[in-house]
Amino acid sequence: MAATFTLLASFAAVGGAWLVEVNQYGRYVAMLLLLLLGAALIFPALSERLMRPFVSLGGRLQQHADQQGNFKGSLLLGVAVGFLWAPCAGPILGLVLAGAALNGANLYSALLLLVFAAGAATSLGFALLAGGRMFKLMKRGLGAEEWVRRGLGIAVVAGVVVIALGWDTRFLSQFSYLNTANTEQKLIAQLAQKPGATIVAETLTMPPLTGATQWLNSPPLSSEMLRGKVVLVDFWTYSCINCLRTLPYLKAWDDKYRAQGLVIIGVHAPEFAFEKDQRNVQQAIRDLGITYPVAMDNQYVIWNAYKNEYWPAHYLFDANGKIRHKHFGEGAYKETEQMIQTLLKEAHQDVLAMGDKLVNVAGTGATAAAANIERSPETYLGYARQKNLASPEVLRNDVVSSYSTPRVLKPNQWALQGKWLVSEQSAALPTAGGAISYHFQGRDLHLVLGSRSGKPVRFKVTLDGAAPGADHGVDIDALGNGIILEQRLYQLIRQNGKIGFHTFRIEFLDGDAEAFAFTFG
Template identity: 55%
Template sequence: GLLWAPCAGPILGLLLTGAALQGANLATSLLLLAYAGGAATSLAVALLLGGKVFAAMKRSLGAGEWLRKGLGAAMLAGVAAIAMGWDTGILARLSTASTAGLEQVLVGRLAGGAATPEGAMQAQDHPGGAMMAAAGAMSAPALPVQGQLPPLSGAVQWLNSPPLSAEALKGKVVLVDFWTYSCINCLRSLSYVKAWAEKYRDQGLVVIGVHAPEFAFERDVGNVTKAVKDLGIDYPVAIDNDYRIWRAFDNQYWPAHYFADAQGRIRYHHFGEGEYAESERVIQQLLREAGNAQVTGGLIQAEAQGVQQAADMNEVRSPETYVGYQRSENFVPQASLAPDTVAAYDVPAQLALNDWGLRGQWKVGAESARSTAPGGALVYRFHARDLHLVLGPGVDGKPVRFKVLIDGQAPGADHGVDVAPDGSGQVTEQRLYQLVRQAGDVAEHTFSIEFLEPGVRAYAFTFG
């Protein structure tokens, strides 16, 4: 914002999103003030210089007529450039050239040598990853210090361990994994985190899972305890229902991995799935820095099955979709949505890709939708190998039977792990259910799930 650039619009969107997520505080206020200062300064400079240039041109030309003709010719040239597509090529080469160097210098000075701040896009293509891949294990690059490991106090309960503190962990390499048990991205990265914990436990690595809930049912300690057992997690898990550890890290992602050295300094982080090889090399490097000369080499090959199997991202064209009205998108017909009211719904005969709707009697709340009569159904037009749906039984906890169809037919070989080939299944607990896994070529289909008893709650669709 202070430097100003043609991409100032997305920057403002990012700042506003951060302010909405974090609330009004000093950091967000200063960021917005910096943005406003950059905008005002840039516009003021443009106005002053433009006025002087215009006045000078008028004096030198001696007549406004020639000036108007020149501006008209320039505008026509611009129209021709846009029509021919020349403008995009020029902007692609020049739009960031004038600010990139200044930005890097400014970040370097303000951060005092710390790592360049990263967003979601950089998490997918981390510059350190390219450096590590190029350098190899023989000459790993130095990892910058990104700050001190924040306090781990504030958890409402710890599983598999007494409460741990950042101070008590000095001398150990620490991996902090923010996750929640119905998050498909967390589940798919979990097989790697578990493998690292097992491989490097006796070499000085401590893995801590920080369970920060997304949905209300994930605040139930009993639900989390059962999920930890079912998933085979044996390392310490802090239940962060009040998000105190989440805020201490200033975290915004599931999953998020933070790597701290034996001195209690964060040296690397990664948001989302992927880059597992790079993350494991970081663990090995930090263990060597801690004085362990016998660090096990090589990289683990996680054998993930079922829901935890890696997504086929080349085929995923459907986004995570929330059923509750607070964050729902692409619901059709939108005009029929009746928040917090029992209403009868129907689905249009034709759905475009990623359109979805309800059939039967439902009460749509902010976080989820609850069926209030037998025969309630959800329908989604999707394109992905896997389709998942976060579901929970009624308040009485009794199982709710369902029937899944793909393009009106039983799924057969394309059934998910929670569905039989004939499409039958049951909602027995509050968790993520895999309902479709296409066995052959991935294509666009219409998915439907009908619940034979009332009371089920539906939270979110995810794809893989």
């Protein structure tokens, strides 16, 4: 009997999870099922009517088992008992299965089914051993059992109402939160290639630079044309905060070593769709003061030729086109510049009149170096890479839907407020009045923003419920006012005081705002 319950219930649970996965309306079907089963607990007559077909089947199996006898008959009798017991167990089992359909087949549901089956078998086993005395005790408790069933039924119906109104997730969001960002980052660091500086042997030749969709600040270049030059290839994209923080060094190296034979090539490989727009990239290059050649690699042809995986990534080649040094991520500026000097000396021993002194740079605004403190992780708002969203409503992909902000945000949680269209890469606000909140840690808070219509979008920022004052970023004033004029990374917070967890909120005063990703410094 226990095996029958567990096996059939497991199939039902898996089927229910599959149903919800392929069709979001399966959730509503499951809630209707919960409502029906709750009513069956409250009204025994309804329960008996629902289970009558199963009881009838169990009766036929029992008759067949009586005719068979021996071990085979015992097995059939066990199956029959399972069906005969359905009038009592059916609603409870149904609740378990409906819960599995809503939450998916998981270890919790499997253990619940196993305990349920074991409890059923244990109850009947005790009844068999105790004989008539146990049956008398069970009969005395029938009245209380009936009221317990009805009480459970009322609780189930109330639970359906709570789930349908979204009160359950709103409640749980206040108490059940586990920040896994640090653990995830540690696992990624262990399982993936760790970014860093590497001096490599003179064996790998510079991959081709063909395949760029457009060259800026220069005619198209090729690896053959660059022979005799020391070449630094930098993979970047203009809304990447890590890339922006390396630019002061790249620009300083270009100024100092270009005349000595160094060629820096920025390969712009877009992360978001708007970064493929040539006008956006040209505007960013002008704003950032980049004068060295930039190849727009919209189709990732150069990216794939280098087998690159990071923004930013630096590849340094000697005058013979052999790779001698590479570095992924920020940092290692001293090692990179020293290698630049070494390769220039190898190629042109008499041209280093500038000496071996290293550049001394300090970025401003978003290009300033990150603070050496714990900070919140990079957070994407599109559903493709989304995490830590605390809005209690069910996320609806590519559909305009209403979201709300819980009363309390836990560390590194964020939430939407208002009617948003969440797509693969971004969260867009069709009309004015929506907001985004984030409980973050870090000196700087940046947000990649854009306007879907191209028109200016006004917004207002608060920090812990007040105007940011001296802690405002370069893209807003002390009162928190700012305007989206183009699609790029905006620095909204630059703290001057004690660095800790703070609640950031941005409210959009016009429609058509689009938000892509948070980064922190």
